[in-house]
Amino acid sequence: MEELACEARAGSSDAFGALARRFTPALRRYLRRRCAGEQDAEDLCQDTLLRAMENLARYDPRRPFGAWLFTIAARLAATRGRRQRPTATLDERDIAAGGEGPAELAAQREAGCRLWSAAAATLDARQYEALWLRYAGGLAVAEIARRMGLTRTHVKVLLFRARRKLQETR
Amino acid sequence: MWCRMHRRRISAAFDGGGEPGPATRRHLRRCAACADFEEHCRELEERLTLSADLAPAPRAHAGTRAAAAAPRRPFRVVSPARLALGAAAVAAAVVLTFMLRDLLAPPQPTPTNTSGLAAMDRMASPAAAGTAIGSLADAQMGIVQGELDNIASDAADAARMVLAYLPQVSPGSPPAAATRP
Numbered sequence: 001m002e003e004l005a006c007e008a009r010a011g012s013s014d015a016f017g018a019l020a021r022r023f024t025p026a027l028r029r030y031l032r033r034r035c036a037g038e039q040d041a042e043d044l045c046q047d048t049l050l051r052a053m054e055n056l057a058r059y060d061p062r063r064p065f066g067a068w069l070f071t072i073a074a075r076l077a078a079t080r081g082r083r084q085r086p087t088a089t090l091d092e093r094d095i096a097a098g099g100e101g102p103a104e105l106a107a108q109r110e111a112g113c114r115l116w117s118a119a120a121a122t123l124d125a126r127q128y129e130a131l132w133l134r135y136a137g138g139l140a141v142a143e144i145a146r147r148m149g150l151t152r153t154h155v156k157v158l159l160f161r162a163r164r165k166l167q168e169t170r
Numbered sequence: 171m172w173c174r175m176h177r178r179r180i181s182a183a184f185d186g187g188g189e190p191g192p193a194t195r196r197h198l199r200r201c202a203a204c205a206d207f208e209e210h211c212r213e214l215e216e217r218l219t220l221s222a223d224l225a226p227a228p229r230a231h232a233g234t235r236a237a238a239a240a241p242r243r244p245f246r247v248v249s250p251a252r253l254a255l256g257a258a259a260v261a262a263a264v265v266l267t268f269m270l271r272d273l274l275a276p277p278q279p280t281p282t283n284t285s286g287l288a289a290m291d292r293m294a295s296p297a298a299a300g301t302a303i304g305s306l307a308d309a310q311m312g313i314v315q316g317e318l319d320n321i322a323s324d325a326a327d328a329a330r331m332v333l334a335y336l337p338q339v340s341p342g343s344p345p346a347a348a349t350r351p
Contacts, residue, residue, distance in 0.1 A: 025188070030216050064222035071220065105220075112221025115214070120226050129228040134185070135218035136225040141185045160181040167210045 001138040005065040009056045016056070020049050022138060023069055030070060034077040044080060048073040066138040074105050119162070122169050127162040130155055172197065177207050184211050 001022070007015035027048060031041040051072050052059075059068055119128055126148070133144045141159075145152045176190075176197045183190040190198070190208075198205050218225070 026215055026219065029212055030219075033212070033216075064219075066219045067222040070216070074220070108217060109221045109224065112217035112219075113224040115217050116221060116225040119218075120228075125229060131218070132225055132228045135215065136222040138219075138222075156178075156182055156185055159185055160178055163181055163184075163211055163214060164177070164207075166214060167207060170210070 001065050002061050005056075005059060006061050008053075009059060009061075016053055019065060019069075022140065023066060024049070026066075027069065027073055031073060031077060034074075035080070040080070044073065044076055047076055051076065064136050064138060066135070071105065074108070078104070115166070118169060119166060122165055123162050127158050127165070130158040131162045134159060173201060173204050176201070176204050180204065180208050180211060184215060 001019070004015045004019050008019060024045060027045050028041060031044045031048075032038065035041040035044055048069065052069055055072075059065070119131055123131065129148065130144055133139045133147060134141075137144075139147070141152050141155050144150075145155045148155065150158075176194045179190050179194045180198075183194075189195075198208060
């Protein structure tokens with residue numbers, strides 16, 4: 001994934017297209033929770049990808065690309081939330097105000113860090129590896145299957161069990 | 171029982187990037203536990219992705235190590251020196267083939283009847299030369315005649331063979347099956 005990001009940074013629009021295709025569904029899900037409506041989330045998703053493309057030179061390839069992209073999305077959502085606040089209805093404001101400022105973003109990252117530690121302690125080695133490749137590596141199931149030498153169904157089962165186990169230990 | 175199936179589908183939707191199907195959507199409206207699982211999956215995706223750089227790296231299991239160790243060479247890179255050597259070998263083979271073809275080729279057949287030509291060389295007068303030309307023409311005619319005889323004989327053989335395959339029909343009897351000679 002980071003290789004693709006490096007290629008995109010070097011000017012490959014194909015590589016950026018592949019990255020966008022890979023992360024758009026997750027970004028959309030993420031932004032839906034932080035925006036007042038579906039259309040808003042879609043706009044913000046496009047804005048996030050556009051901002052990422054413009055700022056690819058600032059991307060540090062040592063960091064996971066997904067984390068960088070989600071940080072951009074979180075900041076854009078927070079900015080939009082602040083802008084919309086005066087005109088939004090009470091319900092919309094509640095949703096939009098859930099967008100992250102720097103403090104909220106830091107809190108979320110800390111919660112994520114705790115979650116990673118819990119995952120490393122609770123899951124068995126293969127489940128953790130599949131989860132790590134999925135979220136830290138940003139890989140699709142087919143790619144994880146190839147790397148781990150398993151079938152796609154097996155990887156999906158590993159991820160399902162990992163999620164269930166993490167829900168139980170929550 | 172259905173909850174487990176729907177949760178699998180929810181998990182798979184997070185992996186495939188799509189949405190769960192309409193049946194799972196309907197189930198989620200009724201089942202709070204499954205809705206909670208979906209919410210958990212969403213939280214997991216957000217938090218783990220946002221803090222991906224803080225994740226402790228996993229110890230690769232045997233399958234991953236084997237998959238990583240397996241040689242994956244989609245195409246062979248040939249060095250220029252090896253390429254030049256190959257081209258030289260092909261060129262040498264072509265040249266040798268042409269040289270050996272002349273050396274190893276069977277001797278060309280010589281004319282069988284050169285007596286007329288030899289006689290014509292020895293002749294000094296035009297009349298003797300005319301006689302020699304006449305004998306050469308006779309010899310050539312003999313060869314042509316022999317070839318024509320051979321062709322006629324082959325044609326006759328072929329005709330006999332075709333006739334042998336045709337059904338033998340005799341008056342008042344049903345046609346007999348063709349028999350091989």
